[in-house]
Amino acid sequence: MDFYQIDFIKSIYISELYNVIIPKLKNYFKNYKYKDLVFNFGSLEFISPNVIPHIFNIADIYSNFCSKKLKIIISWENLELLKYLDAIGFFILADKSKFIDYNREMVGGFESYKTKNNCKFMIFDRGLDEDSIKDQIPEMLKVLNVVQMFDSDTVLNERDIGEILFHLIDNSTNINQGDSNAYVAFQVNKYDKKHFAYLSICDNGNGIKSTIEKQFKAGIYSPCLTQKSRSTFSYILEAIFWRRLYPEKHGIYQIADLVFKRNGRLSIHSNDTIATFNNKNFLAYFDTITKSIDEKKYERIRSIKLEELEIQLSTTRKYKGVHIDLEFPLGEVR
Numbered sequence: 001m002d003f004y005q006i007d008f009i010k011s012i013y014i015s016e017l018y019n020v021i022i023p024k025l026k027n028y029f030k031n032y033k034y035k036d037l038v039f040n041f042g043s044l045e046f047i048s049p050n051v052i053p054h055i056f057n058i059a060d061i062y063s064n065f066c067s068k069k070l071k072i073i074i075s076w077e078n079l080e081l082l083k084y085l086d087a088i089g090f091f092i093l094a095d096k097s098k099f100i101d102y103n104r105e106m107v108g109g110f111e112s113y114k115t116k117n118n119c120k121f122m123i124f125d126r127g128l129d130e131d132s133i134k135d136q137i138p139e140m141l142k143v144l145n146v147v148q149m150f151d152s153d154t155v156l157n158e159r160d161i162g163e164i165l166f167h168l169i170d171n172s173t174n175i176n177q178g179d180s181n182a183y184v185a186f187q188v189n190k191y192d193k194k195h196f197a198y199l200s201i202c203d204n205g206n207g208i209k210s211t212i213e214k215q216f217k218a219g220i221y222s223p224c225l226t227q228k229s230r231s232t233f234s235y236i237l238e239a240i241f242w243r244r245l246y247p248e249k250h251g252i253y254q255i256a257d258l259v260f261k262r263n264g265r266l267s268i269h270s271n272d273t274i275a276t277f278n279n280k281n282f283l284a285y286f287d288t289i290t291k292s293i294d295e296k297k298y299e300r301i302r303s304i305k306l307e308e309l310e311i312q313l314s315t316t317r318k319y320k321g322v323h324i325d326l327e328f329p330l331g332e333v334r
Contacts, residue, residue, distance in 0.1 A: 002035055002036060003035050003036040003037070003038050003071075004028050004032040004035040004036070004037055004038065005038040005039075005040050006021060006024045006025070006028075006037075006038070006039055006040065007040045007042070007043065008021075008039065008040060008041050008042075008043065008044040008047075009043060009044070010043055010044065010045050010046070011044075011045065011046040011047075012044060012046070012047045012048060012051055013048045013051070014048060014050050014051060014325065017051050017054055018269070018274065018314075018316040018319075019316065021058075022316055022317045022319050023316075023317050025058065025317075025319075026317040026318070029065070033065070033066060036068060036071060037062055037066070037068070037070055037071070038070075038071045038072075038073060039055070039070060039071070039072045039073070040073045041072060041073060041074045041075065041078070041081065042073055042074070042075045042078075043075075044074075044075075044078060044081060045078055045080065045081060046081070047081065047084075049088075049119055049121075049185045049187040049198060049200065050185060050198060050200035050325050052088065052090065052121050052183075052185050052200075053121070053183035053184060053185050053200050053201060053202040053323075054183075054202050054323065055072075055100075056093070056094075056097060056100070056123065056183045056202075057183050057202040057203065057204050057321065057323075058070065059097070059099045059100045060097070060099060060180075060181060060183075060204055061204045061320055061321075062099070063099035064204075069098075069099050069100060069101040070099060070100050070101065071101045071102070072094075072100060072101070072102045073102075073103075074102060074103065074106055076106065082106060082107075082110065083110045086107060086110045087110075087119070088119050088120065088121040088185075089121055089122075090121065091104075091107045093121065093122075093123055096123070097123065117142075117143070117145065117146060118143050118146045118187060118188045118189070119143060119185070119186070119187040119188075120139070120140050120142065120143050120185070120186050120187075121183075121184070121185045121186075122136065122139065122140055122184050123181060123182070123183055123184075124136065124169045124172070124173050124181065124182040124184065125173065125181055126173050126175070126179060126180055126181050127173060127174075127175055127179075128169075128173045130166075130170060133166055133169050133170055133173070134166060137162050137165050137166060137169075138162075140165060140184065140186050141158060141161065141162060141165075143186055143187065143188050144158055144161070144188065144330070146188055146190075146195070147188060147195045147330045155262060155329060155330060156197075156258060156259075156262050156264075156328055156330070160258050161197070161199075163254070163258070164199070164255050164258060164259070164326065165184070165186075165199070167252070167254055167255050168182070168184075168199075168201045168255065168324060169182045169184065169201065171252070171322075172201060172202075172203035172205060172322070173203075177205070177206070177211050178203045178205030178206060178211070178321070178322060179205045179206055180203035180204050180205030180206075180321060181203065181204075182201055182202070182203050183201065183202045183203070184199075184200070184201045184202075185198075185199070185200045185201075186198070186199050186200075188330065194329060194330070195329070195330040196327060196328070196329050196330060197326070197327070197328055197329075197330050198325070198326070198327055199325070199326040199327075200323075200324070200325050200326075201323070201324050202321060202322075202323045203321045203322055203323075204320045204321035205320075205321050205322065207270050207271055207320065207321060207322060208232075208235045208236055208238075208239045208268075208270040208271075208322055209232060209235040209270065209271060211239075212226070212235050212238050212239060212242070215242070221242055223238070224238060224241065224242070225237045225238045225241065226238045231273075232270055232271045232272060232273035233273050233275055233313060235270070236268050236270060236273065236275050239252050239268075240252045240253055240256050241253060241289055241290070252268070252324075255326070256277070256286065257286075259326055259328055260277070260278070260279040260286055261279065262328050262329065263278075263279055263328070263329055264278070264279070264326060264327055264328030264329070265277070265278045265325075265326070265327040265328070266278070266324070266325075266326055267324065267325040267326075268322070268323075268324050269316070269319065269322070269323040269324075270321075270322050270323070271318055271319075272315050272316055272317065272318045272319075273313065273314075273315055273316075274313070274314045274315070274316060275312070275313055276312040276313075277312075
């Protein structure tokens with residue numbers, strides 16, 4: 001065969017992406033990159049919203065690496081999947097990106113899909129200036145129309161969520177940081193008369209370790225949490241806390257501060273490591289490290305043993321860029 005096909009199973013969640021799809025991609029790039037790459041959605045019935053950005057991110061990597069389009073095969077029988085992909089603008093953005101190929105005869109004439117109003121997928125181009133990012137964020141925030149938003153210390157409001165989106169997108173698209181396109185999915189789901197938000201952003205840029213190392217070499221920032229360990233996890237922690245020193249800049253610290261204090265969850269994947277944090281296993285350390293940085297007592301920070309954080313860690317095959325998932329509660333059902 002002159003192509004390398006990856007078959008997607010019936011349901012694809014983020015765990016299947018990292019544990020099944022990424023290893024097969026590693027095998028492709030190592031042994032079969034002379035062949036065309038094909039994603040077979042023939043048996044796929046459900047794809048988690050936070051996987052959608054990865055499909056485009058992978059296609060972007062493939063296009064840059066092999067100068068080809070990623071071919072996606074979709075079955076006529078999976079009408080619900082077709083309707084969902086159409087509702088979130090998958091096909092329109094695939095055409096716009098010019099690095100995904102599919103059978104265009106399968107698109108069009110779908111009835112309105114149930115998630116059309118509570119899920120949004122967008123692409124933010126590499127090198128976008130801050131004003132352009134801010135101008136596009138209101139389009140993503142439209143998914144909040146299904147929620148009765150209200151001001152509360154325990155719930156993120158629309159302004160907070162807009163800030164989170166801005167920080168994440170700017171980190172990915174800024175040429176001095178991610179230097180990549182940003183692929184962003186934002187969905188609101190309802191559970192037990194309450195709404196929860198799920199936000200996923202992918203890029204295929206420099207990665208956390210490379211970005212932080214550049215700051216070290218330029219003398220802009222000195223190692224704190226990476227002084228004793230240069231593991232990917234240490235760099236992830238460094239990326240969270242270094243912006244505490246520079247609050248006027250955009251970074252993960254501000255996002256973590258908002259999310260942890262509202263009972264949310266933050267997952268960061270970079271290189272070969274996925275770190276998942278939540279307020280229960282991290283908030284006390286978050287406050288301790290923040291206070292130590294404010295008081296410039298860096299030895300106190302370095303004395304904290306990383307294993308004491310009890311963070312959920314997992315490893316995967318190397319995957320270019322930075323990939324962040326957020327989950328946090330919202331208001332009541334309208």
